[in-house]
Amino acid sequence: MTETVDRLGSAGTTVGKRSLWAIAITCVLYALLVGTHRGEFWPLSIYPMFSKAKSTLYQVAVQRVSPGVWSEPEFWRGYGPGEIPGKPFAVAPHGMDAVDLAKYVRLTTDWTADRKQGIVDFFGDTSRENTLVIMSAKGSVDRSGKLEVTYRPILVLEDGKAWDHRWVEAQHTEKGR
Amino acid sequence: MGTAQSTSLKDRFINGVFGYHLPHTPGELVEYKVLEAVIVGSVIHFAWTWAFFIQRISAVVRPLGVANWFDIRILFGPPALVIAVLITALSLAGFLRLFRAAHISAFALLVVQFATRYSQGEIPHSANMIGCFFLGMGLSSLLHDSPVHRQRFAMGYGFFLLGIGYTLAAVCKLVVTGITWPDGQHLWVWTQSRFIHETVRDGVPRISWLQRQLLDSWTLATSLLVVGIVTEIFAWLVWFRRIRYWVVLGVLTMHIGIYFSMGIFFYDATLLLTVLIIPWAAMANWAIDRMKDAKERGWISPLLRFSERFA
DSSP, rough: OOOOOOOOOOOOOHHHHHHHHHHHHHHHHHHHHHHHHEEETEEOOOOTTTTTSSSSEEEEEEEETTTGGGGGGGGGGGBOOOOOOOEOOSSSTTOOOOHHHHHHHHSSOOOOOHHHHHHHHHHHHHHHSSSSEEEEEEEEOOOOOOOEEEEEEEEETTTEEEEEHHHHHHHHHHOOO | OOOOOOOOOHHHHEEEEHHHTTTTHHHHHHHHHHHHHHHHHHHHHHHHHHHHHHTTTTOOOOOOOGGGGGGGGSSSHHHHHHHHHHHHHHHHHHTSSSOTHHHHHHHHHHHHHHHHHHHHOOOOTTTHHHHHHHHHHHHHHEEEEEHHHHHHHHHHHHHHHHHHHHHHHHHHHHHHTTTTTHHHHHHHHHHHEEEEEEEEHEEEEOHHHHHHHHOOOOHHHHHHHHHHHHHHHGGGGGGGGHHHHHHHHHHHHHHHHHHHHHHHOOOOHHOOOOOOOOOOOHHHHHHHHTTTSSSSSSHHHHHHHHHHTTT
């Protein structure tokens, strides 16, 4: 211990009271802010990560496929892990955030023109240079403890545009007439 | 030799969290300046990383925090770069003690920058503890005049929020899922989900030896989750200086376990915990004591002078 020490006052001083008030006000503000903002008000949070433990899985996958292969209705079926068309496309080397992509896709319930344009903007030039399939990966643990995952195409990005299965089905319905 | 320690619960709480009653040593000045340098460096890194990302976004997917108060899109593009410049200047001004409201002003702008960047759906938490300590540093400059009081307040306040955060995480798990949260099957689902995520991010998933063992053993997977949640439940004990080191060590170990089992690395939180666990004050005091008879105090002398000048 060094010889040069300064003895501070006790906790009953103004310093202590001021600090206690700061803690108390922080607790109140913490509760108010996270309580009124869905648990998140950076840097305050209720830290809900992994709080919902479940036996089901929902992820988003991206595959690069050959142009046009997606234009048949059969393409838009479910696939097992060993059957997924094309090859995995890594988003990080292209400056994209995989978590943002997953959240964007999972939170989109209706692929309107605006939402499709948003995903095209997200991929930028890569949506013009590649044919990409954005797929959902859904799985659950069965009674034996084995996890079964099914991949299903949601959107295709090609030539800077986004298509979904409704467009493909409409095209085939039109051809059938 | 100082006043007698009061024994009321309130005073014991204040003494435990902030330690105002304890003797002060020069090594603490060095310790605080090291921590502040790491915090300020991280804040500047966040400000610019987020600013560059904001240049590429055009729509709000999920507004967080202050993004619920106004249309955050007005800060897309060049304004984010201006904010980064201001955060950099203000946080450095605070580090050099140029004016008292510097850190808290930088903090306020960082909150806005965060809300702008993370309007795309993702809700990250790795940077939260850095933000909490930065908030404590900002408040300390406003609340206290004495450098020693400021430093003790900033440290105690940061640890207070750190303890709340990790304990809340445990509470969330038990409230949302219940007592079955540590079931090993849940870890299997998360691990598999992580593999798919890594394939999307990097092209190939990396499966560690530990992950293979966890996927093969329900007992091992469950045990790991039990240890993790118990560590979080008792994280609030970090409020108290006497036990603080061991709680920080436990939380740091938990993060290392999360990395090897789930492949998720909370870089900023781990960096902060590592800095907090290193005994900078003890090392500095040891160096000062060894050099006290010499004319110069070696490597510690300029560091100590800097820490005293900008305390």
